[in-house]
Amino acid sequence: MATIELKQVEKKFGSLFAVKPMDLTITDGEFVVLLGPSGCGKTTTLRMISGLETVSGGQILLNGRNVTWRHPSARDIAFVFQFYALYPHLTARENIAFPLQAQRESSETIEQRVKEVVKLLQIEHLLNMRPGKLSGGDQQRVALARALVRRPAAFLMDEPLGALDAEFRETMRAEIKRLHILQHATTVYVTHDQIEAIAMGDRIVVMSAAEVQQVGTPHDVYYDPANLFVARFIGSPGMNLVRGNYTEGVVRLPGDNRYPAPEAWRGVLPGGDIVLGFRPEAAYINPNGTLSGEVYASDMHGAYTMLHVNLNQTDIVHIRGDRQTLYPIGTPVRFDLDPAMARFFEPATEKALRRAEVRA
């Protein structure tokens, strides 16, 4: 049982903000991801929650109790680091049992809890091996087991998959999520990998330049990014963002393109400069489409293709196609957008505009 509350928590190094004042309430059993590029303040935030870093201002509450100035050990939070320091001279079993021995649990309790967690992670066969004999993925599993065996109120994980190769990362990503579903321990998870964030998080806190950009579900940050940063950062490739000018129901775009604004946006859009945003899957090739450009490159991704279309010489948009959609460079193409998937941003503030129905 753990709720975590940050109230105007901030961190300064000298006069520089590492984390600008932020509010965040994490409910019991929630999986919250702190996502952002390196240097955005996500790890500092996590370290403040754990108590490894002091705050420069604000309060941290665990289950409603103010722990802002409490020692990390008095916060009952398991920290899973990127590089697990497993004890090399101990077997996997001894490594997992270690935190319980340190807490002076009875040997029956220790045996019982190790057995449970080992079964959950399906690592029974590794128990008598030393870390040096284990693969990277298995070392991670043992480290996870060691964190789980304490039954902590919350998990704080700092890029635990960062050191793994792509294949293991996918497997471990699913495994950590599966464990969370089974155990429902409150989890705060730091990563710079947007795929990890949307695949795992109940909610995502997108950070950049020491500041929270958006807090929302994977669906929110993907479909309704709060600003240009989030639109670009989430998705692979990110949202297509094209500068244009709006007058009388039509957005004029580079390459002499004219895009009639969808109905829901007509009353909302201010006249003048505007940024049109759409995800690659929101666009589709149509010989009679309203928009046009020239193929810059098109590539195969296995289950789908990605078409890169040049609107003029500087604006390239990405369109997701089925497996057969490959065109030679220079081919003229026309395309359309799913009107429900169009988004608009204000260039000056970089903030998203909201549709009529969303506003209501």
Add this chain to the structure above:
Amino acid sequence: MSNVELRGLTKHFPGVTALNEVSFYISNGEFFVLLGPTGAGKTTTLRIIAGLEKQDAGSVIFDGQPMESATPADRDIAFVFQQYSLYPTMSVYDNLAFPLRSPLRRMPEAEIKTRVEAAAEILRIGHLLTRKTARLSGGEMQRVSIGRAIVRNPRVFLMDEPLSNLDAKLRESLRVELKHIQKTQDSTTLFVTHDQIEALTMADRIGILREGRIVQVGTPQDIYDRPATTFVAQLVGTPRINLFEANLEDGALYLKNSNLHLPASGVSMPASLLVGIRPEDVRPEAQGKFVGKLTLTEPLGVETILHIESGGQTLLSLVPGMTSVRVGDDVRFNLAQEKLHYFGLDRKRIHIQS
């Protein structure tokens, strides 16, 4: 530009055979990607082509001419590395001009200027020419390194994981640019990577290297749709292909430890085999023939990975968009029969004539 042929390239290092009879052919103007895990022999292959390493057997042939006696300089190749080896105190212009100012070339400054400016335009770094390279971002530095290769107009480009030090967003955009540049310049390129997405998206053809041997050579489509071995099937595609042991009984294929069974296709199949199913070919449908329990969903934005437990097996399914199915629910699904992959117990593809 040239064509490149490797014939029976073999290289031993103490205790290991780094390359074992490696042969493939790169046509003039082709983008050829050598894909394999760490230690497969990719970099050794590049180094031998460049003349930086000597093979124990076999030959490297440019335009029909064996290169055995040619020095690295004679071979006229341009190498782009993972680490951008630029001169930090020089401007971008001088870095690009550097290979042209070699005393061996005696190239007039006017021509150097023309070439540097042309390369800078192709790479969209024209606005950076006066800047010191130490003050560039990682992506800009890698563009300059590629530019330094382009100005020379070499016979062959050799690229050794040039994108792997960049962050995901930059990697994505440089991938597209590199491909565009290669196609519009028609430069013969051998690109080495361990990243299957780079291989699929950029290559005209891919050579799969494993433990010093070529396992398969083909277009991205060939490699993805007709992998020659289970190794290739698992190397390309994300999430990974579902692979199950199966038995043939009474004209039906029974997947081990599951309730899944399929009609066997017309061709002769061994009694025991492996069946591969790409996640996008596991299709949840209301009237699906099979049923399983949803144990996990992983939304990726544009699509969602479903983990479906059926019997003792977990199948991964890839569906478009974000799904509303809940963990614990039953899911009905079909398997795209015509898209299945069959492998023998020797892990080699069983060819099905259509």
